[in-house]
Amino acid sequence: MITAAWKEPVPGWTISKNGPQGFLMGASKGVIRRLPVALDLVYDYIPVDVVVNQLIVVAEEIARKQSGELSIYHCTSSTYNPFRWSSVSKKVNGYLHKYPLKSAVWYPHLKFVQSLILFKISAIFFHFLPAYILDGITKVAGGRPILVRLHTNVWESLKRLEKFIFTEWKFHNARTLELNKTLSPMDKQLFNIDIVTLVWEDYFVNLTQGVRRYLNNEHPKSLQQARKKDTYLLFVHLGVQLLIHCGFWWMASCFVGLPMSKIPFVVPLSYVLWGFL
Secondary structure, rough: EEEEOOOOOOOOOOOOOOOOHHHHHHHHOOOEEEOOOOOOOEEEEEHHHHHHHHHHHHHHHHHHHHOOOOOOOOOOOOOOOOEHHHHOOEEEHHHHHHHOOOOOOOOOOOOOEHHHHHHHHHHHHHHHHHHHHHHHHHHOOOOOOHHHHHHHHHHHHHHHHHHOOOOOOOOOOOHHHHHOOOOOOHHHHOOOOOOOOHHHHHHHHHHHHHHHHHHHHOOOHHHHHHHHHHHHHHHHHHHHHHHHHHHHHHHHHHHOOOHHHHHOOOHHHHHHHHHHO
């Protein structure tokens, strides 16, 4: 999958909402809170500038050889510098809060779910219920509700995407590496097709900033205001969580016919069970 730029025109540049940049776009808004991925599988992501460079280099090579033979050069990362979500899964939320959005609608927190069934259960509570509430508020305010439709489209596409999400695909790029060896030092600098020095953790820091700047259209000058809003949303988020767990406590009290003070274990229990989603 082609992803945001590694180096050119600037690190993190993108206009595509497919792949990880699309996930981060929704997560930074606070509307995407669960992501179905297998943390330890290899996902073949390749930056767009590397793809463009390889198209140029391979075109020149084919034109120079003029052999008439079919030549295949894989532009891939899966067998050379593979990416696994486990390398950034514990850091992504830190990136989202370091570069938050002024336009966020809720406190961002992305959790990775390694089962499609568990994701669908989680989506009911963390995607659809908030979406119906926020779309209702938007409609009353005269705006255009989009969240329910967004999550419905994601839900319906999962059946088609499941094979790709939870299957490891590997493409060998030995021929591309051999081609890279034939380039002059100047050409290697101008048309870089070697991703051996790509550090995925650093790449995702730049990707988060690129999503903020180019997909969510927020200028770096607004970052200070966005961080203040992020802190405000954190307190709102914690307050809502407190109300939810207290609500479970009250319902459990009514169900068993005991005072809430007699069943204090319900709050930590609900917190633990909530964490599985």
